[in-house]
Amino acid sequence: MMKRNLLVIGLAVLLSACGFQLRGTGDVQFAIKELNVTARDAYGDTVQELREVLNRNDVRVHAGAPYKLIISRETENRRSASYSSGARTAEYELTMALEYEIRGARDLLLTSNKVEVQNYYQQDDNNLAGSDQEAAQxxxxxxxxxxxxxxxxxxxxxxxxxxxxQQTAEARAKAEAEALEAARRARESQVAPQQSPIELPIQ
Structure with a gap:
């Protein structure tokens, strides 16, 4: 038993010395230290897991943060990737995408982006429950x-x-507001003043 424990410890030290890390367990260093995170589905798995990742990496997630990360859209698409001899789907391609944006003061849009991943799973018509479990996993x-x-x-x-x-967004918003105001004034100046009807003398 002692030899087995020593072997496990020795392997762990060796792997760590080689820079090995299990996928998804490495720390991510964020320059942003506080962030508000919202989504259309505020209690969905994605936004909850994202909050956990940020919290674990010393990012304070709270409503009063100066910047807001909004998961604006989350989509899933499944299509047939290959067929069996009976013209039935043998393999599906599953694609998931996430669109997000970051907003600052005055709810101004600062940046937006999209991430997308895809993979395949087998469809076994003789074991639909197993195929559904594989798809869920x-x-x-x-x-x-x-x-x-x-x-x-x-x-x-x-x-x-x-x-x-933020500065760029504020400058753009100000320029747009000034342009709208100038257009409004131009329209008003082009409206001819209404003239009183001419009264003809009664014969």
Whole structure:
């Protein structure tokens, strides 16, 4: 028993020395230290798992954060990838995508992006329950990959970049407001004043 424990410990030390890490267990360093995270489905698995990932990596997720990450759309698409000899689907391609945006002060849009993952699973007509379980397991794995990709994208963003995007968004919003105001004034100036009807003398 002692030899077995020593062997396990020795393998763990060797693997860690080689830089080996189990997939999904490595720490992700975020420059952003606080973020509000919302989604259309506020209690969905994706947004809940994303919040957990951020919290585990020292990102404070709360409603009062200066920037908001919004999961604007989450889609899933399944299509036949191959067929059996009986013209039945033998393999499906499952694609999951996640669209998100980051908004700052005054709810101004700062940036938006999309992450997408896909994989395949077998369809066994003789074991539909097993095929459904395989599909459900694949969905969970793809969701984790989506969150991992999103986390890596967020890792590349710094508060300085967000501040610059905020300034750009505010300047753009101001220019658009001024353009709308100028257009309104132009329309008003082009409206001819109404003239009183001419009264003809009664004969």
């Amino acid at each position: 694949l969905r969970r794995e793809l969701r984790r990959e989506l969150i991992q990709q999103l986390a890596l994208n967020l890792q590349q963003i710094t508060p300085e970049q967000l501040d610059q995007l």
